[in-house]
Amino acid sequence: xxxxxxxxxxxxxxxxxxxxxxxxxxxxxxxxxxxxxxxxxxxxxxxxxxxxxxxxxxxxxxxxxxxxxxxxxxxxxxxxxxxxxxxxxxxxxxxxxxxxxxxxxxxxxxxxxxxxxxxxxxxxxxxxxxxxxxxxxxxxxxxxxxxxxxxxxxxxxxxxxxxxxxxxxxxxxxxxxxxxxxxxxxxxxxxxxxxxxxxxxxxxxxxxxxxxxxxxxxxxxxxxxxxxxxxxxxxxxxxxxxxxxxxxxxxxxxxxxxxxxxxxxxxxxxxxxxxxxxxxxxxxxxxxxxxxxxxxxxxxxxxxxxxxxxxxxxxxxxxxxxxxxxxxxxxxxxxxxxxxxxx
Amino acid sequence: xxxxxxxxxxxxxxxxxxxxxxxxxxxxxxxxxxxxxxxxxxxxxxxxxxxxxxxxxxxxxxxxxxxxxxxxxxxxxxxxxxxxxxxxxxxxxxxxxxxxxxxxxxxxxxxxxxxxxxxxxxxxxxxxxxxxxxxxxxxxxxxxxxxxxxxxxxxxxxxxxxxxxxxxxxxxxxxxxxxxxxxxxxxxxxxxxxxxxxxxxxxxxxxxxxxxxxxxxxxxxxxxxxxxxxxxxxxxxxxxxxxxxxxxxxxxxxxxxxxxxxxxxxxxxxxxxxxxxxxxxxxxxxxxxxxxxxxxxxxxxxxxxxxxxxxxxxxxxxxxxxxxxxxxxxxxxxxxxxxxxxx
DNA sequence: CTGAAAGCGCTTACAG
DNA sequence: CTGAAAGCGCTTACAG
Numbered sequence: 119x120x121x122x123x124x125x126x127x128x129x130x131x132x133x134x135x136x137x138x139x140x141x142x143x144x145x146x147x148x149x150x151x152x153x154x155x156x157x158x159x160x161x162x163x164x165x166x167x168x169x170x171x172x173x174x175x176x177x178x179x180x181x182x183x184x185x186x187x188x189x190x191x192x193x194x195x196x197x198x199x200x201x202x203x204x205x206x207x208x209x210x211x212x213x214x215x216x217x218x219x220x221x222x223x224x225x226x227x228x229x230x231x232x233x234x235x236x237x238x239x240x241x242x243x244x245x246x247x248x249x250x251x252x253x254x255x256x257x258x259x260x261x262x263x264x265x266x267x268x269x270x271x272x273x274x275x276x277x278x279x280x281x282x283x284x285x286x287x288x289x290x291x292x293x294x295x296x297x298x299x300x301x302x303x304x305x306x307x308x309x310x311x312x313x314x315x316x317x318x319x320x321x322x323x324x325x326x327x328x329x330x331x332x333x334x335x336x337x338x339x340x341x342x343x344x345x346x347x348x349x350x351x352x353x354x355x356x357x358x359x360x361x362x363x364x365x366x367x368x369x370x371x372x373x374x375x376x377x378x379x380x381x382x383x384x385x386x387x388x389x390x391x392x393x394x395x396x397x398x399x400x401x402x403x404x405x406x407x408x409x410x411x412x413x414x415x416x417x418x419x420x421x422x423x424x425x426x427x428x429x430x431x432x433x434x435x436x437x438x439x440x441x442x443x444x445x446x447x448x449x450x451x452x453x454x455x456x457x458x459x460x461x
Numbered sequence: 462x463x464x465x466x467x468x469x470x471x472x473x474x475x476x477x478x479x480x481x482x483x484x485x486x487x488x489x490x491x492x493x494x495x496x497x498x499x500x501x502x503x504x505x506x507x508x509x510x511x512x513x514x515x516x517x518x519x520x521x522x523x524x525x526x527x528x529x530x531x532x533x534x535x536x537x538x539x540x541x542x543x544x545x546x547x548x549x550x551x552x553x554x555x556x557x558x559x560x561x562x563x564x565x566x567x568x569x570x571x572x573x574x575x576x577x578x579x580x581x582x583x584x585x586x587x588x589x590x591x592x593x594x595x596x597x598x599x600x601x602x603x604x605x606x607x608x609x610x611x612x613x614x615x616x617x618x619x620x621x622x623x624x625x626x627x628x629x630x631x632x633x634x635x636x637x638x639x640x641x642x643x644x645x646x647x648x649x650x651x652x653x654x655x656x657x658x659x660x661x662x663x664x665x666x667x668x669x670x671x672x673x674x675x676x677x678x679x680x681x682x683x684x685x686x687x688x689x690x691x692x693x694x695x696x697x698x699x700x701x702x703x704x705x706x707x708x709x710x711x712x713x714x715x716x717x718x719x720x721x722x723x724x725x726x727x728x729x730x731x732x733x734x735x736x737x738x739x740x741x742x743x744x745x746x747x748x749x750x751x752x753x754x755x756x757x758x759x760x761x762x763x764x765x766x767x768x769x770x771x772x773x774x775x776x777x778x779x780x781x782x783x784x785x786x787x788x789x790x791x792x793x794x795x796x797x798x799x800x801x802x803x804x
Numbered sequence: 805c806t807g808a809a810a811g812c813g814c815t816t817a818c819a820g
Numbered sequence: 821c822t823g824a825a826a827g828c829g830c831t832t833a834c835a836g
Contacts, residue, residue: 124578124581124607124611125607126812126813126814127813127814127815128813128814136822136823137822137823137824138813138814138815138823139815139816139822139823139824139825140821140822140823142814142815142816143815143816143821143822146815148815148816149821149822150821151821151822152821152822155821155822167603167604167606167607169575169578169579169607170579170813170814171520171579171581171812171813171814172516172576172579172580172581173515173516173517173519173520173525173580173581173812173813173814174516174520174812174813174814174815174828175579175813175814175815176516176814176828177514177516177517177520177812177813177814177815177827177828177829177830178813178814178815178816178827178828179814179815179816179827179828180814180815182516184559184580191545192535192541192544192545192548193541193542193544193545194541195538195541195750198535198536198537198538198541199536201535201536202534202535202536202562205535205560205561205562209561209562209564209569214559214561214573214576214577214580215559215560215561216527216557216558216559216560217548217558217559217560218548218552218557218558219545219548219552221552226552230557232512233515233557234557235467235512236512236513236514236515236518237515237516237527237557238467238514238515238516260510261510263510264467264468264510264512268467351749351753380750380753381753383753384752384753387755406536406694407538407723407750409727410694410723410724410726410727410754411753411754411755412730412754412755469828469829469830470829470830470831471829471830479806479807480806480807480808481807481829481830481831482806482807482808482809482831482832483805483806483807485830485831485832486805486806486831486832489831491831491832492805492806493805494805494806495805495806498805498806513829513830514828514829514830516828516829516830517812517828517829517830517831518829518830518831519812519830520811520812520813520814520828520829520830520831521811521812521829521830521831521832522811522812522830522831522832523830523831
């Protein structure tokens with residue numbers, strides 16, 4: 119496995135004719151080193167193609183420049199946008215980012231936290247909806263607790279009720295409520311909601327916010343009007359198809375996620391229905407692509423990149439009081455051409 | 462920084478009343494340990510919320526379970542798809558993935574390789590087009606060389622002429638040629654090509670393949686027919702706008718990337734032109750979203766997820782001969798509704 | 805099967 | 821400013 123091991127600090131020191139301590143100081147610039155020694159060390163390092171062993175360094179007490187990010191799926195556009203923000207900030211701070219996809223498996227999430235803990239990541243970021251699941255909450259807490267006690271920093275994007283950690287909170291409930299109002303204003307009274315799994319807090323919040331606002335206007339959402347499916351494009355397609363098969367009686371479809379809305383529009387089109395002439399469609403998130411769809415999608419715009427930026431900034435920033443900081447981010451309804459006035 | 466340090470192997474050993482060596486063996490299952498001792502160790506570890514320090518482990522000689530991935534931009538859908546494949550395989554092998562975005566800055570790429578080398582990543586994957594730039598090639602080689610000598614594994618996706626490492630090679634040239642033929646078959650004779658920066662090998666290959674096939678049919682592509690722009694959606698928009706401003710005389714636009722094609726379609730639409738009635742548009746890559754566009758995009762389909770899977774598999778797989786292995790992946794022309802017969 | 809000991813490659817008080 | 825030494829937390833020959 120190690121045909122020819124990497125050169126070490128000792129090699130460099132020897133080549134430069136100094137002690138390892140001096141070589142270390144010259145390389146790190148921690149202390150003054152006389153210029154001519156410094157030169158020799160740098161030259162030797164260069165010639166030997168020396169790279170410090172990050173593990174030895176971390177073990178010896180230097181801060182470890184890595185932050186761990188756990189998401190559901192790297193290839194989801196929602197996460198891609200959030201990750202963009204994280205990477206930008208990380209790069210400014212010279213941090214390496216370790217990324218893990220859980221594919222929405224709670225156990226895998228816990229396992230990754232454990233691995234990140236083992237890596238002594240400077241911070242761990244949990245991106246995306248938590249689960250409403252006591253077992254998972256307990257297991258996750260059991261990993262996070264000792265990590266925090268050991269000086270680790272944690273921040274999450276989206277609601278994790280049981281986690282007392284810094285949080286960036288998209289206002290899902292309010293955003294969905296605002297969307298309901300906007301759609302009511304367009305004259306719609308009969309809705310179909312395409313939802314993801316109920317165990318996700320994000321789904322619960324968005325569906326709840328939407329339903330409550332409708333109720334306030336005297337419009338009821340019956341259980342049958344809410345279709346649960348996977349939190350993906352194909353999930354949206356499947357849910358919409360199911361609705362179509364048993365007969366659509368709504369004038370407007372609200373998908374709790376843009377990605378699901380995209381699937382829904384595809385399903386509608388495959389059935390020969392036109393958006394918004396036959397039925398209006400709205401989503402949530404404002405992932406970059408929806409602007410370029412035809413028709414462009416009405417949605418609740420979240421500042422996705424900022425979500426990522428704030429999360430890593432929270433984690434990187436000292437939290438003296440050690441109290442939980444919550445950074446709320448409002449969503450804004452953007453009406454585009456996928457929704458029309460109800461007939 | 463360390464209010465209460467993590468518990469260590471020694472803590473566990475002490476609590477279990479055994480030596481650290483035995484605790485280590487019980488935890489790792491490397492050697493037989495008498496069941497009752499094993500039990501005690503496991504119980505102690507559980508109670509102390511023990512997690513081994515990955516750095517100490519790596520330093521002491523255990524294989525480090527991390528692979529580094531360097532890409533241009535995590536939030537690019539092309540990369541997101543490739544990354545999906547990488548993550549899947551990584552998760553099967555219980556590997557952690559460290560991801561870095563270079564934002565197409567050659568220097569940053571070299572810096573990241575250096576950091577990954579310092580981390581003693583088990584493998585480094587370079588995803589995306591290389592640059593045609595001797596300085597960069599030299600600098601990158603200087604980092605990769607010692608990494609390889611030290612037992613590191615490297616694989617790349619896309620062409621990196623100067624790198625003698627395992628390669629997954631999309632057949633850009635052939636794919637672009639096939640697209641040219643398909644468009645000629647539709648009757649088109651006047652083309653505009655939306656290209657990314659010429660210094661990217663991928664751009665050179667795709668433009669070259671397209672041009673050569675056209676020439677073979679007696680159709681010339683003049684320099685003015687090729688517009689260079691950023692390798693992004695906005696780059697495609699800008700390039701298309703520029704063409705429109707000085708007057709479009711082509712019946713078909715070929716963007717070297719789907720992402721650029723999406724921008725081009727948006728620009729066309731903003732000018733009131735219809736695709737494909739007024740002008741046909743074709744892309745390259747077949748990122749997932751293009752199927753759901755209206756009209757769906759004609760493109761050269763690449764098995765994006767497989768690109769990522771093959772790359773990490775190549776890197777993880779022993780290479781006895783130490784010769785460069787090249788895994789070619791063909792692209793397939795998929796005609797969708799964004800291209801029509803020329804009038 | 806188990807333990808004492810050496811060693812992985814650094815950093816950082818501690819002397820000088 | 822520089823060096824000898826201890827120590828970070830593991831793993832793994834080496835004895836027993």
